[in-house]
Amino acid sequence: MENFYLILLYLSIGLIFKRLSILPDNSAMVLNHFVLYISLPALILQKIPSLTFSTALLIPLLTPWLLLIAIALLVLLIGKQLAWPRQVTGALLIVLPLGNTSFLGFPIIQGFYGDVGLSYAVIYDQLGTFLGLSTYATVIAALYGSHTRTLKLSHLITRILTFPAFVSLIVALIIKDMHYPPLMRLVVDNLALTLVPVIMIAVGLNLNFRLPSELKLPFFIGLFIKLILMPVLVYMGLNAAGQDGLAVTVSVFCAAMPPMISAGALAISANLAPKLVSALVGYGLLLSLATLPSYHWLLALL
Numbered sequence: 001m002e003n004f005y006l007i008l009l010y011l012s013i014g015l016i017f018k019r020l021s022i023l024p025d026n027s028a029m030v031l032n033h034f035v036l037y038i039s040l041p042a043l044i045l046q047k048i049p050s051l052t053f054s055t056a057l058l059i060p061l062l063t064p065w066l067l068l069i070a071i072a073l074l075v076l077l078i079g080k081q082l083a084w085p086r087q088v089t090g091a092l093l094i095v096l097p098l099g100n101t102s103f104l105g106f107p108i109i110q111g112f113y114g115d116v117g118l119s120y121a122v123i124y125d126q127l128g129t130f131l132g133l134s135t136y137a138t139v140i141a142a143l144y145g146s147h148t149r150t151l152k153l154s155h156l157i158t159r160i161l162t163f164p165a166f167v168s169l170i171v172a173l174i175i176k177d178m179h180y181p182p183l184m185r186l187v188v189d190n191l192a193l194t195l196v197p198v199i200m201i202a203v204g205l206n207l208n209f210r211l212p213s214e215l216k217l218p219f220f221i222g223l224f225i226k227l228i229l230m231p232v233l234v235y236m237g238l239n240a241a242g243q244d245g246l247a248v249t250v251s252v253f254c255a256a257m258p259p260m261i262s263a264g265a266l267a268i269s270a271n272l273a274p275k276l277v278s279a280l281v282g283y284g285l286l287l288s289l290a291t292l293p294s295y296h297w298l299l300a301l302l
Contacts, residue, residue: 003107010197014204031202036269041168042191044134048172059247060120064128068097088218090144091272094137095280096226099257101125112296120250134169137266145270199265206278215276222280227291231256249299256295258284
């Protein structure tokens with residue numbers, strides 16, 4: 001649980017700085033840009049070369065991608081029915097499908113399900129959640145980050161190809177089988193470590209206990225989808241497919257994780273409803289302190 005308490009500590013620092021007006025008013029925006037151009041690309045350069053692509057362990061491999069498709073379609077449908085602003089829809093398309101399955105998920109899953117359970121979680125995260133962040137979320141951020149309703153195909157392609165996370169992904173894939181020089185490895189590792197503290201302080205600076213009225217419904221719908229609907233969908237889907245065992249249990253537990261911090265950083269940096277994203281990340285983390293142990297208990301009974 002140490003990682004969870006660290007997240008809460010960084011979030012609290014942001015809240016305190018906001019309350020005491022210690023930092024300039026644009027500090028959250030500056031921190032978000034630091035994450036977008038420095039921390040997140042470094043994290044991608046750190047993680048992607050270590051991925052091992054395999055046909056084994058298909059349940060934790062396929063589950064996050066099938067879930068991503070289902071939740072993205074659901075968000076588009078609800079957004080259209082409720083006439084949500086473009087930025088709100090884009091924010092939820094990024095934040096909801098991707099959970100905090102590594103920084104928060106790994107230590108909790110290892111504590112509940114041991115090293116075998118952790119191995120399933122690593123596949124779910126590295127070949128699912130994190131790869132989704134590097135590809136799907138980057139495209140959504142480039143598309144919905146535009147302030148115009150229409151975007152020429154050439155402009156969209158340019159936005160995607162020049163987006164820092166996408167550039168880092170391409171570079172990481174090119175050098176995947178190469179060994180970083182020790183100094184480069186040290187720089188990448190240290191810059192990647194800045195992501196969680198910097199973005200959580202930025203979330204604290206943006207976090208409002210009173211959301212604007214137009215954001216309350218997307219906020220509550222988003223929390224319901226992320227913390228309740230997603231794990232239920234995974235359990236029902238895998239159960240209907242006749243699957244059971246630890247791989248199913250861990251996949252359901254991964255789906256129950258609160259919003260991924262890196263996904264929140266990406267959405268905020270693209271100026272996609274920053275207050276809504278900060279609230280979903282912040283409150284999602286707090287509520288998961290109760291929901292995750294509850295799911296562990298329920299899954300043990302089923």
